Amino acid sequence: MRARGAALLLALLVPGACGEPAARPEVVEAYGARVETAGLGDRLHLFIWPDYLDPGLVREFEQAYGVDVVIDYYDNNEALIAKLGAGGAGQYDVVVASDYAVEVLRGQGRLQPLEHAHIPNLKNLDARFRALPFDPGNVVSVCYQWGTSGLGIRTDLLRVDVPLDTWRLVFDSALAPGPFTMLSDPRETIGAALLYLGHSANSTDPAALAAAERLLVAQRSRVLTYTSFATGRDLLLSGDAVVAHNYSGDVLMAKAEVPAIRFVIPHEGAILWTDNLAVPAGAPHKRLAEVFINFLLDADVGARLSNFTRYASPNAAALPRIDPALRGDPAVYPDSAVLARLEILRDLGPARALYDRIWTRLRAGG
The missing domain is CATH 3.40.190.10 (Periplasmic binding protein-like II)
Structure with missing residues (x-):
């Protein structure tokens, strides 16, 4: 479920801590995965709702993997679907799409299957979010927030x-x-x-x-x-x-x-509703996209994400770390x-x- 004003598309380049990407290590062992950084690419392009990702988490990912994250924003799923349908699929590595939008984009052939071996933190998802009706088994998407x-x-x-x-x-x-x-x-x-x-x-x-x-x-x-x-x-x-x-x-x-x-x-x-992480067909950096998805599924990262957005987390491992006031609020859960x-x-x-x-x-x- 996020630019102020209808049909507004903004672009934001979120720099590393010093305005430059961090020096890249050859191997990163963190967030439940061992990642060899050669061939990842140096820039991740993300398409997401505004106000929906803690900037501190973006900086942390950039510094951990020695990459830059470039973020474009959209206001509704129809704008996302239109953008990918107008040639935008090859512009982005990760998109955040709501439930029915995943179905639409998948039916149009605009999403590619995920390599689960590259996303070991899938195990952190609550079982309910591994069997969503629009993508059972998380073939092309992973729940981000709900x-x-x-x-x-x-x-x-x-x-x-x-x-x-x-x-x-x-x-x-x-x-x-x-x-x-x-x-x-x-x-x-x-x-x-x-x-x-x-x-x-x-x-x-x-x-x-x-x-x-x-x-x-x-x-x-x-x-x-x-x-x-x-x-x-x-x-x-x-x-x-x-x-x-x-x-x-x-x-x-x-x-x-x-x-x-x-x-x-x-x-x-x-x-x-559920908002879901997916990799467009033709994404320039699919492996980096899966590293990013795995990062967001880390238990600590997932808790910090929900504490920022005030939305419910599909991440069962994150739940004990979420602000108790949020976790106990029936408006959220x-x-x-x-x-x-x-x-x-x-x-x-x-x-x-x-x-x-x-x-x-x-x-x-x-």
Whole structure:
């Protein structure tokens, strides 16, 4: 689940500690693996959501392996899919793709199989994340972080007295909770409408989708803005938004600054997502990519990652090292009753066009 502003692509070259890559050792024995550095390449290109990787971990990887890490950012999975489809697959060594995006990219032949022998820390993954429905056995992807999509609420500014765990706050026109934002993401926002109406977030039923579109059109004039998770988080922090459709970790980042902010998972259902590390077909430095994936799966690194992002870790070995307050927060690690009403987004195949048309009409105002 992350540049401020829609469709914004930023590039950041994160230098080594002194502005130059560290001297490269011939062999690195660390993070559960012995790596001969000859032939790794000297630069790793990563495509990832903003605010989603501790810069300290980037510097540590650079110094350990004597490489530079170059990072490009995207705001939603559709931008990632479009970039790789427009010739970007050969530009990146590692991409972070959500569940259904892995399915789409794999179906397009834009991801290559991982060499598990190069990623011994795969053993650290919780068994549930080694059998995800879109890539059982981690053939082309490895879970990076997971979380939920729901509502961030400024409880100190909310203008209505209703239960908080409901999509009614953004879809019921009879309520006036205050200014609210929706994610500028077709699968998330159409999915939320479907769930509120009692349908699957993966529905391809024309009648269900038509009802969801009517709901979203009726809602449109009341939406403060359709925005990225980062801007939605900032608007919640400033108080310009009272409710924000957003991702769990981003709301919890905001809560650390404004304790009155709360993240809720609507009782009508919500989306459980996983973000996954994958290597594009044509990646210039596949072996280095697998070294990087193995590094991120180290138990200590995995804990530091989640402590930074405020998202849940799929890394069972990391769990005891994660901040106890985070580990014990049901907004981060929902209980079994909540998990039972969550859905993972899947690739819709040809039905993707239905969602695209709804989204285009909604954003065009027609």
